[in-house]
Amino acid sequence: MSAEQAAGVTLTGISKTFGDFTAVQPMDLSIPQGSFFALLGASGCGKTTTLRMIAGLEQPTAGRVMLGDRDVTSLPPHRRPVNTVFQSYALFPHLSVQDNVAFGLRRRGKKQVHKEVEDVLELVELGPLARRKPAQLSGGQQQRVALARAIVNRPEVLLLDEPLGALDLKLRRQMQLELKRIQTEVGITFVHVTHDQEEAMTMADTIAVMNHGRVEQLGAPAELYESPGSAFVANFLGQSNLIAAEISAAEGDELVLRAGDTKLTLPRDRMRATSAASGTKVLAGIRPEKIAIRSRSDEAAVPEGHNRLTGTIKDASFTGVSTQYVVASPWCPELAVFAQNVESAAGLTPGAEVVLHWNPAHTFGLDGDQD
Numbered sequence: 001m002s003a004e005q006a007a008g009v010t011l012t013g014i015s016k017t018f019g020d021f022t023a024v025q026p027m028d029l030s031i032p033q034g035s036f037f038a039l040l041g042a043s044g045c046g047k048t049t050t051l052r053m054i055a056g057l058e059q060p061t062a063g064r065v066m067l068g069d070r071d072v073t074s075l076p077p078h079r080r081p082v083n084t085v086f087q088s089y090a091l092f093p094h095l096s097v098q099d100n101v102a103f104g105l106r107r108r109g110k111k112q113v114h115k116e117v118e119d120v121l122e123l124v125e126l127g128p129l130a131r132r133k134p135a136q137l138s139g140g141q142q143q144r145v146a147l148a149r150a151i152v153n154r155p156e157v158l159l160l161d162e163p164l165g166a167l168d169l170k171l172r173r174q175m176q177l178e179l180k181r182i183q184t185e186v187g188i189t190f191v192h193v194t195h196d197q198e199e200a201m202t203m204a205d206t207i208a209v210m211n212h213g214r215v216e217q218l219g220a221p222a223e224l225y226e227s228p229g230s231a232f233v234a235n236f237l238g239q240s241n242l243i244a245a246e247i248s249a250a251e252g253d254e255l256v257l258r259a260g261d262t263k264l265t266l267p268r269d270r271m272r273a274t275s276a277a278s279g280t281k282v283l284a285g286i287r288p289e290k291i292a293i294r295s296r297s298d299e300a301a302v303p304e305g306h307n308r309l310t311g312t313i314k315d316a317s318f319t320g321v322s323t324q325y326v327v328a329s330p331w332c333p334e335l336a337v338f339a340q341n342v343e344s345a346a347g348l349t350p351g352a353e354v355v356l357h358w359n360p361a362h363t364f365g366l367d368g369d370q371d
């Protein structure tokens with residue numbers, strides 16, 4: 001198997017309505033050939049419907065589906081070079097692992113399937129279990145059989161609909177890395193549907209965050225995390241503090257924001273709001289783990305140029321990896337701070353007056369009129 005067999009997927013003006021309900025709003029989406037692409041979003045946002053339109057299991061209400069340079073919009077599922085792996089494995093219980101994997105090849109009239117089956121079972125590390133029946137396998141092993149069966153006939157695109165949903169957390173994490181390895185080895189374009197942001201971030205090269213039937217933001221995991229374009233994305237991928245502020249001035253590459261009498265600096269290239277004009281209401285975003293916390297009496301130690309906010313600790317809980325604080329400030333009632341290696345943590349208990357500070361480069365700016 002090689003990347004030459006992969007095809008990119010291009011959706012143009014694609015939409016889907018069921019009666020008078022719009023599940024997928026008209027959208028354009030380009031999935032690069034050979035990439036690991038994730039459709040990420042909460043339940044009901046239209047991920048599965050989008051996937052089913054690529055598979056041909058759902059006919060779009062409008063728009064086109066292209067695989068590479070072929071328009072497949074009107075082709076039935078079995079005529080598309082696409083396979084799907086679902087959460088339910090649907091293995092044949094009476095067939096061995098190798099016969100389950102060989103089934104599709106044999107049905108297509110292929111006689112000599114031994115080598116292909118052996119190769120793919122090796123790829124998913126099931127070689128030694130080839131003669132077992134599905135009932136003699138763990139959930140994770142059954143999922144590998146389903147995966148092997150879906151890639152043995154070399155589709156150009158593999159669609160994965162919450163394939164790890166039935167596995168327990170530990171196995172899920174392990175399989176995420178496995179899937180990534182397998183995708184890299186076979187080079188097929190993987191389109192993976194999930195509601196789990198950590199899963200999407202671990203595996204995907206590119207993530208499309210969906211919300212209410214449309215793509216809210218598209219980008220590499222780190223890009224979406226570091227520079228979310230909306231409050232929805234900022235909070236769907238991890239946790240964010242969003243401080244209500246107003247642009248008061250522009251100074252070179254930096255915007256000066258005001259939240260009451262507090263001044264915050266925002267690099268201009270981190271501004272995602274529609275306007276950067278003075279007086280514009282914005283949200284200044286900062287991730288909890290980017291914030292340092294110290295006692296007010298220790299304020300002199302705050303590095304020059306850092307953004308700073310004062311507040312009172314409402315809650316502090318030690319999680320092992322970090323201490324998580326909730327801090328009330330006049331400009332944000334509940335600021336989350338995830339702090340590691342805090343200096344003089346002893347005094348940082350509920351009721352303590354603190355100063356929060358961070359490098360302005362970690363701040364991001366969003367439109368102020370978001371929910």
Ligand code: ATP
Nearest residue numbers: 018021023041042043044045046047048049050195
């Ligand atoms: P989940 O993670 O729960 O599967 P999803 O993001 O994959 O959610 P879809 O399955 O694409 O969401 O569904 C999007 C919306 O379209 C939902 O509100 C769903 O109820 C609706 N929907 C999906 N299929 C149909 C159908 N055949 N008839 C009517 N409504 C449908």
